Amino acid sequence: MQQIGRYRVIREIGRGAMGVVYLAEDPAIGRTVAIKTIRLTDASSDEERKFLRERLIREARSAGILSHPGIVTIYDIYEEDNVCYVFMEYVDGPTLEKLMHGDQPLDGKTVLHVLAETAAALDYAHGKGIVHRDIKPANIMMASDGAVKITDFGVAKFTSQQATNTGVLLGTPSYMSPEQISDAKVSGRSDQFSLAVIAYQMLAGERPFAGATLPGLMFKIVNEEPAPLLRLNATLGAAVDVVIRKALHKDPSERYANCAAFIKALRGACEAKTGWKPMAAGR
Secondary structure: OOEEOOEEEEEEEEEOOOOEEEEEEEOOOOEEEEEEEEEHHHOOOHHHHHHHHHHHHHHHHHHHHOOOOOEOOEEEEEEEOOEEEEEEEOOOOOEHHHHHOOOOOOOHHHHHHHHHHHHHHHHHHHHOOEEOOOOOHHHEEEOOOOOEEEOOOOOOEEOOOOOOOOOOOOOOHHHOOHHHHOOOOOOHHHHHHHHHHHHHHHHHOOOOOOOOOHHHHHHHHHHOOOOOHHHHOOOOOHHHHHHHHHHOOOOHHHOOOOHHHHHHHHHHHHHOOOOOOOOOOOO
16 A cells, blocks of 8 residues: 555554554654554444444543643544544554563663553543553553654544443453453543553563453453462562552452552562562563
8 A cells, every 4th residue: 555645654663453553644743653554444344444434433522632742643534435543643652562562671760761651541531530440461552762652543432421331341351451351430540450450460460350251351350350460579678568469459449549650659569679560471
C-alpha cells in the first residue's frame, strides 16, 4: 500500500490478527503519523463488528477529550470499504512489553521513570472522567527521547456514562482489577491496580497472579494475595511489599488516592534500600 487518503505510506511497522500498522507522512504539513488499520470483514460475526466499531469510536472520543504529553494523540479516524483507519501520533520507540523481555533487565531508574510518567498520564485521564481499563506493558510506549506514552483507549470507560457492554470482558485478564472481573463499579483506582501489577512484574520478574486457565487466573485476582516480593527479589526492602500490596488491595477504597501517590510511595520505599534493583523477566 502506497497511499491512504492524503497520507503517503512509508513502510509497515506492525501487524496483527485483523490489520496492519503503517508509518506514513502527511505531505501537506510534513507530519509523520502511524496509521492503524482494522479489517472489519475479518470479524467473526455482526456482533463482533459492532463491538470493534464501538471500540474505535470510544478511542476517538477519548482523543477528543484528552490532550497530554503522556498519551498518544489520535488525529483522525474513519471507515471505508469495511476497513477502519486510525491516524495517530507516531512513537519512535518500543513498547514496555518489549523492553521488559529484552536481553538486559531494566535498571531501577528507568522502572521508576516509566511508572511515574504513566501514573501522571493516568491521573490526568481520570481527572477528565476517563478510565483506561486496559493498562498493560503492550499499551505503554517509550519514545527515543525517553518520553513515556499510553496508547489504546479503545476500551476506556467514561465515568459519566453507564456501561454499554454488559457481560463483555473488557481488558487483558492478567492486568485486570478485581472490580473489573466482578463487573463492579470501575474508577481510576482500577487503573492503579493494573499499574501495580506492572510494577510488581518489573520488580519481581513475573506477574503477581498467574493461572493455567482463565477462570483460575480470575479467581486468584479476586480472592488470593500475590507472593511476597522479597521472596522473588531479595534486593528489595519490606516497605516495597507494603506499598505494592496497598495498590493491589482487593477493595479499591483501600488503595492510594491516585496513581501518583502510589508511585511516590513506591519510589520512597525502593530508594530507602541501598543496592535495590529490578529482577529480569523469567528469573
